[in-house]
Amino acid sequence: MVHQQYKTSLNTLLEDLKVHKESAWTYLYTNYQSMVISLVKKNGGDEEAGKEVFQNVIIDLHKNVERDKVREDSNLKNYIYTLAYNQWRVYLRNNKGKNDELDHDNSLLDESVNFDEEQYELFDDLSEIINHLGDKCQDLILSKYSKIKMSMAQIAEQMGFANARSATSQLNKCMEKARKEAVGILKSKGW
Template structure:
């Protein structure tokens, strides 16, 4: 049911695109570009590369839509991701004079699976960020100092007034368990 609603909405966006409706183009861009950007950055591209490839994909989509014989049978996100992936692989081949793609780029993953993986990771990051926001002090700072700022346990012990690094390590463990509980409580609700 939701799949049909998504495709119906996508078809409405395509009608807007065919009529050169700026709002439809903005929605298509905002909903689809981040995934394409991530894919290209993961494959040694730059943000400018991603913009170029996405622009080419929008042109391909626009030309198909105005030709009148294009029928969207999948989600628009899946279609654009596939086109962008194809254009990026083609660009990498021509830029580097490759006749065969490197193994990591050769891998054929259906676009829907790749999109689902990205969506799932985005959701996990959102939940983790939310969990970190709810963990409270001093746990938040201890975990950030250790994992993000790469501070030693001795530095953390000194900062928080623990008697030694071992006590700071025990506190970090308790904080980590608390974060894990907060994360999975939210994660299980979102499933």
């Protein structure tokens, strides 16, 4: 069974995560989701918040795998626990004004885990910027920058633009608007 392979070889799991293999996700959900939910629930969150944190943990893990920031000798359980710990700590600080240490298992924290706290703090603001764009702008941006890479010609055809040039022109307008607001937020945070 593929899960047995993951247990013995972190590298196999990381390689499968890179290509978004569902068996890798199944393994992560089966073995680690309850641990993350439990940590969140112990610290003032509910099950739904725990699930959301776990999704973000998987994404952070993906990103770190893509950037080769996960060592092959890492302890996956500790890695995931640390990502969840950091995410929930930042969430409580930003949304509840709480700066207390979390109720947690210190033996599971791994200080070598890469966590982009600054980026994390921007999520809510960036989400608002994107959500305030019109539907067409959102679709265009999602098509252009999501993981499945499409050429502007393909995007133009899919979205009904006359050609790649007019699709690019529209994308530039949308991104200019979004970027302008994002720059304002970065400046307000002392960048």
